[in-house]
Amino acid sequence: MKTFHIRFYENRKIYFGISIGIMLVGLIFNIIFGTQLDVQFKGGAMIKYSYTGDVEPNKIEQAVESAIKRDVSVATNMNVKSADSDKTQNNVTLTFAGNEALSVDDQKTLLSTLQSLYPKANFKLNSSNSVDPTMGTSFFQKCIVAVIITFLLLDIYVAFRFRKIGGSAAGFFGIVALLHDVVMVYFTFIIAGIPLNDNFIAVVLTILGYSLNDTIVIYDRIRENRRLMGLKAGYAALVNTSINQTLTRSIYTAACTFVSITTVYVVGLVYNLPSVTSFALPMMVGIVTGCYSSICIAGPLYVMWENHKAKKLAAANASKGGEKAVEKPAGKAEELPAQKPQTSTSSKSAAPKAKTTGGQKKKSKSKKKKH
Amino acid sequence: MKRAKKPVFFIVALLILFFTYASIFGIKGKNGDNTVTYIKGVNDIRWGIDIHGGVEATFAPATSTKPTNAQMDAAESIIEQRLVLENITDYELYKDYNHSRIIVRFPWKTDEKDFDPEKSIEELAATAQVTFREGMEYTTETTGSDGEPIYKTPKGKTASTIILQGSDIVKAEPQITTNPTTGTSTYVVTLKLSSDGAKKFAEATKRLKDQIISIWMDDTMISWPKVNQVITNGECEIEGGSKGFTAAEASSLANKINAGALPFKLTVTNSNTISPTLGQSSLRAMLVAGIIAFSLVALFMLIVFRLPGFVAIISLLGQIALSFAAVSGFFPFVNSFTLTLPGIAGIILSIGMGVDANIITATRIKEELWMGKTLDSAITKGDDNSFSAIFDGNITVIIVAVILMLVFGPQNILSFMFGPSTTGSIYSFGYTLLIGIVGNFVFGVVTTRLMTRSLSAFSFARKKWLYGGPSESREALMNGGSEA
Numbered sequence: 001m002k003t004f005h006i007r008f009y010e011n012r013k014i015y016f017g018i019s020i021g022i023m024l025v026g027l028i029f030n031i032i033f034g035t036q037l038d039v040q041f042k043g044g045a046m047i048k049y050s051y052t053g054d055v056e057p058n059k060i061e062q063a064v065e066s067a068i069k070r071d072v073s074v075a076t077n078m079n080v081k082s083a084d085s086d087k088t089q090n091n092v093t094l095t096f097a098g099n100e101a102l103s104v105d106d107q108k109t110l111l112s113t114l115q116s117l118y119p120k121a122n123f124k125l126n127s128s129n130s131v132d133p134t135m136g137t138s139f140f141q142k143c144i145v146a147v148i149i150t151f152l153l154l155d156i157y158v159a160f161r162f163r164k165i166g167g168s169a170a171g172f173f174g175i176v177a178l179l180h181d182v183v184m185v186y187f188t189f190i191i192a193g194i195p196l197n198d199n200f201i202a203v204v205l206t207i208l209g210y211s212l213n214d215t216i217v218i219y220d221r222i223r224e225n226r227r228l229m230g231l232k233a234g235y236a237a238l239v240n241t242s243i244n245q246t247l248t249r250s251i252y253t254a255a256c257t258f259v260s261i262t263t264v265y266v267v268g269l270v271y272n273l274p275s276v277t278s279f280a281l282p283m284m285v286g287i288v289t290g291c292y293s294s295i296c297i298a299g300p301l302y303v304m305w306e307n308h309k310a311k312k313l314a315a316a317n318a319s320k321g322g323e324k325a326v327e328k329p330a331g332k333a334e335e336l337p338a339q340k341p342q343t344s345t346s347s348k349s350a351a352p353k354a355k356t357t358g359g360q361k362k363k364s365k366s367k368k369k370k371h
Numbered sequence: 372m373k374r375a376k377k378p379v380f381f382i383v384a385l386l387i388l389f390f391t392y393a394s395i396f397g398i399k400g401k402n403g404d405n406t407v408t409y410i411k412g413v414n415d416i417r418w419g420i421d422i423h424g425g426v427e428a429t430f431a432p433a434t435s436t437k438p439t440n441a442q443m444d445a446a447e448s449i450i451e452q453r454l455v456l457e458n459i460t461d462y463e464l465y466k467d468y469n470h471s472r473i474i475v476r477f478p479w480k481t482d483e484k485d486f487d488p489e490k491s492i493e494e495l496a497a498t499a500q501v502t503f504r505e506g507m508e509y510t511t512e513t514t515g516s517d518g519e520p521i522y523k524t525p526k527g528k529t530a531s532t533i534i535l536q537g538s539d540i541v542k543a544e545p546q547i548t549t550n551p552t553t554g555t556s557t558y559v560v561t562l563k564l565s566s567d568g569a570k571k572f573a574e575a576t577k578r579l580k581d582q583i584i585s586i587w588m589d590d591t592m593i594s595w596p597k598v599n600q601v602i603t604n605g606e607c608e609i610e611g612g613s614k615g616f617t618a619a620e621a622s623s624l625a626n627k628i629n630a631g632a633l634p635f636k637l638t639v640t641n642s643n644t645i646s647p648t649l650g651q652s653s654l655r656a657m658l659v660a661g662i663i664a665f666s667l668v669a670l671f672m673l674i675v676f677r678l679p680g681f682v683a684i685i686s687l688l689g690q691i692a693l694s695f696a697a698v699s700g701f702f703p704f705v706n707s708f709t710l711t712l713p714g715i716a717g718i719i720l721s722i723g724m725g726v727d728a729n730i731i732t733a734t735r736i737k738e739e740l741w742m743g744k745t746l747d748s749a750i751t752k753g754d755d756n757s758f759s760a761i762f763d764g765n766i767t768v769i770i771v772a773v774i775l776m777l778v779f780g781p782q783n784i785l786s787f788m789f790g791p792s793t794t795g796s797i798y799s800f801g802y803t804l805l806i807g808i809v810g811n812f813v814f815g816v817v818t819t820r821l822m823t824r825s826l827s828a829f830s831f832a833r834k835k836w837l838y839g840g841p842s843e844s845r846e847a848l849m850n851g852g853s854e855a
Contacts, residue, residue, distance in 0.1 A: 104496075104639050107489050125488065126649050132640035135429065135472075146778040153770050161763050202713060202775065202797045206804065209771030210724065213764040217731065220760040249734045253727045256671060260664040260723030264716055267660035273653050275421065275712055283720070 004244040008296060009236040009303045015296035019180060026187025033190060038197035041140040043099035043133030047110065050089045051121040057092070059117065064094065067113040068106050071097035080272045091126060099133040143201040147182075150205055151175060154212055158219070165223050169305050174215045177298035181211045184289040188282045199279040203286055210257070211290030214250055215298045221246050235306040239299045247295070254291035258284060379825035383818050384685050391692040394701055411699040417461070418478070419711030421796050422654045424647030425478035426488050430496055432471055434635035440468050441542075445633055447473050448626035449499040452588055456521065457491075472640065479647050488644035496639055500589050501631020503535035505575070507585040507595045522592040525585075534575040534584060537631025539568030545621035548608070558621040560609040562628070569605025576601045588627050657715040664719050665691070672726055676733045678837040682822045683729035689818060690725045690810035694718045697806040714799030721807020727764070728815025732757040733839065740840030746827060749838070754820055761816060768808045775801030 008015075039046050057074040064072045073095050079088040094110070096102060102110075107128060114123045158171035182204050189196055221242040229238060261283045268276030397412025408415065420427060432438045432446060447466045450473060454462045462477035475495065510524035541563040549556045564572055575584065576598050586594040596609045611620065668687070672680035695701070695718075698708040736753030744752060779797040826832045835841060 101640055101642075104489050104493050104642070111489075125644065125646055127645045128488065128642065130642045132429070132431075135641055138470075142778065146774060150771060150774050153774070154767055157766065157770065198779070198797050199713070202800050205771050205775055206720070206800075209768040209804075212767040213724075213727070216763045216767060217760045220763055223759075224756070245738070249727075249730050252671075252675065252730045252734070253724070256668050256726050256730070257720065257723030259667045259671070260719050261716075263664040263667065264657070264660045264719050267656050267663070271652060271656040273656060273712075276653065276657070276716065279713060279716060 004247050006240070006244060006247070008240050008243050009300050012296070012300035012304070015292075015300065019293075019297065023183060023187070026183070026190060029187065030190045033193070035190065036193070036195035037136075037140070038195035039099075039129055039131050039136065040197045041136050041143075043101060043131045043136040045096040045100075045102035045128070045130040046093065047102070047107065047128045047130075048091055048093045048126040049111075049114065049123045050091050050126050051118070051123050052090065053118070053121050055090075055092060055118050055121055060092065060094070060114065063113050063117050064110060067109055068102075070100075073097070077272065092123075099136070101130040101132045102128075139198075143198065146201065147204060147208075150208055151178070154178070154208065158212070158216065161216075162219050162223060165219065165226055166302075166306065170219055170302060173298045173301040173305065174212055174219070174294075176301060177215055177293035178208050178211055180293045180297055181207050181286055181289045185282045185286045188285040192278075192281055194278045194282070197278070199275070200282070203279060203282045206283065207286035207290050210287060211294055214254075214291055214294035217249065218243055218246050218294055218299060235303045235310075239303045243295055243299050250291055250295060254287055258287050261287065377825060377828050380822045383821050383825070387685055387689040387692070387814075387818065390696075391688045394692040394696040394699065397699070397701075411701055413695055413699060416695075416699045417709045418650070418654065419709045419714065419796055419799060420476060420478050420643075420650075421645055421712045422650040422710070423478040424645045424650045425476070426491055427476040427641075427643040428474070428492050428495070428639055429641035430473045430475070430637045431640045432633075432635040433638045438471055438635065441629065442633060442635075443468055443471065443473070444622075445626050445629035446637060448623060449588075449630040449633075449637075450475055450495050452591070452593075452627060452630075453495050456523075456591060457494075473637075474641075488642075492639055492642055492644075496637040497589075498636050499537065499627075499630040499633065500587075501537040501540070501628055502533050502587045503572075503575075504529045504585050504587060505532040505534060505579060505582075507583050507592060509592060524590050525587060525592070529585060535564070535568055535571060537633075539565050539571065540628060540632045541565055541568075542632065543625040543628035545616075545618070545625045546608075558611065558616040558618055560616070560621050560625045560628070562607050562609065564605035564607075566605065569603070572605065572607070573601065573603040586624075586628065588630065593627050594624055653712055654715075657712065657719070661715070661719050661722070664722050668722055668726060672729070676729070676737075676839055678826065678832060679729065679733035679736065679819075679823060679839070682819055682826065683726055683733070683815075685822065686729060686814040686819045687722065687725055689814040690807065691718065691722065693810040693814070694721065694803055694806050698803065708802055709799060710803075711796035711799040713796045714803045717800040717803030718807060721804060721811065724768070725807055725811040725815065728757075728761045728811050729819055731760055732815075732819065737839035740835050740838055746833060746835055746838065746840075749835075749840070750823060750827060758816070761812070765808050765812050769805060772801045772805035772808060776805065 055076065057076055061072055061074045064070075064074070075093045075095075077091040077093065080091055107130075111123060111125065114121070155171045155175050158174050159167040161167065162170045185200075185203055185207055188194075189200055194200075222238060225233075225238055225242050225245075229241070261280050265277055265280035265284060268274075268280055393410055393412070395413050397408055397415060398410040399412075400407045400409060430446070430450065432442070438446070443466055447464065451464060454464070454475070454477065459477045459480065462475060464476075465474045466472070467474070504525055506527070506529045507522070508525060508527040508529040509522040510526045511522075513521050513523065543563075544561050546559055546561050547556050548559055579598050580601060581598060583595050583597050585592050586596070594609060609624070610616070616624070665687070669684045672683045672687075674680070676683065698710045698714070700708075732753055735757045736749050739749035739752045740746070776798055779801060
């Protein structure tokens, strides 16, 4: 079986660089184009009609503005495929500026204005969305609170389940990876020009679950390898080995999920279903970054933190008399021999090692107490 | 390893296939000319308004002062009354006292041709007209969804003689009265009239003693009490008919009468409408997406994992069937669930995420095989080692799914801060994601293991290559004959 030997920890600067680079690009886009909120969040109105024949958006804009006294932007979408038949239809979308909802009376006036402007176009309401600004804001706040609660709960769970390998640190860096993914998903919305709506929240929360799922499979392997490799193994070796061992699984699962959601995206694109594509596209990005961040961000950060802790500890010991300085676990020289039994393809060496773990564990515990 | 018995594979696989079939097509029988649905299938799924088309609207009282809870109840009951009259039974209705708003959400009727959401919303919000009229002559009688008759459109003397109007009523209240001699309690509705109303009512009750004064809301008769005595002080009681009122009936009638006395109009602050055709078109598209996604994942699993991949496909079928069953009302103890577009996306997404348990286990088995383990011990080891990762990983997704449901559901954990809301389409996504993960756990762990262990007992399935292990020749080379 092919085993990967990628030195994730040693290459961390490349990965951090890639992530920071992409985020910078996103930030620049964000500054240029700003953040669009959907009418769901900020209030406002958007109405969509289907029609036949030709219409001129400019004319519609003028007529509607004089009838309703509100600024409107009109966009047409020609030859939209419908899944029912071979027939295609044309859509026109009217977006009203400002964040006021549109009254029912205005909606009626709107339709009659359009009908008198183009009597033959056979305008039919496809969908309408009209939201009061105060309710939009309250919905937005609710979503943000939901995201924060999710973060907290997930962190508590990881800290609890992985307390043996420094749960709160593991949890914290898992969360850093999640933040990374949330930022990436956010920039996807910005770059693709999709206004933030409840789909955004759904995608963010799903990616939180998905990315943490990925990170946890790695942590689980670290927990197991900590037992197998003993406390002597350096963190870099431990984490590198664990990530390499779970890499196949991470890629396979990401591939399956990515294929599923990409199918949804492509079909949504073919049939022009914005409510579906605006959900699927960020999800596709989230799955890729969720997988990437678990491997290339959370793991290396965790090693950096543990090494930093060990260094501080060693320094403290050295100042006290330095008797335990030899035990410094992060030394690079120790990494290679420790890595050997796990990654080698020979079958025999792993088994006896595993049997001695009980003893090693006890020893390691007693050592810890002395610190 | 405790090898499962050979027939186990076939039993489990057949059960899953049967479950899949039943969850898609349901189980229906013929009882004379009627089709009886014993178990609901995909066709019985209730589609959300983004698929079926429909209306979602938020109403708020147009008043500068905060309305009382009783006024909110009255306003809600106007809307409810009108929905029932339109024969819309599939509605969701929420009221929020703190933020003074009423949210309603309903799909189009299946046979709806006249798609006019503006009209429907306007009709729901129109100011209620409550009238007390002489006699009870009506034009049409229909049966409501609850089987009770509904009398509509007054005619004759009832149409021409209006005794009281909403503005004459100060308030209506449901109350319990206890008969001092028999000790039995009965529910009644007490009315308090304005001084003007009291005068009019005194005159009418004198004239109509032992006759009927009917009470109407808009165009519908909501009560038809008989006048027992002359009411001069502007306070009276309405008793139920021969059976008496139940508590619910009494408060419902009181709310409806109060509606006519509401000092405010209802305005529409939010509205969302979707035409039926748009939604239908999206549904077909998602169906296509689901089939393609399943085929691609199945193909991938088969090529990469061979025999465990084949087993995974059967388990995946079971997981999808569970998702269908959980939304269609397949299980008698689980209510049917409204499925929305994001809900379907949740099912498709869980197809991809759903094979995760299988992938983790299969790669673990493969690893053990390459380390030279025998097939049986590799399967045991692989199963044991993979469990904690699957467990912890799934719990995190479950946490997320539950939060999605709690936040976007009708009665949500954040209600105290933001008030109740309609079940947005995301609620459905949380639900299908949750079911998908539970299914992944049940099928990806339990049935997959049963089937793999059982299959590995067949001699044709003893080749390590089938599990992703090294081929025979390669293995011999690796071990140099040391492995027994």
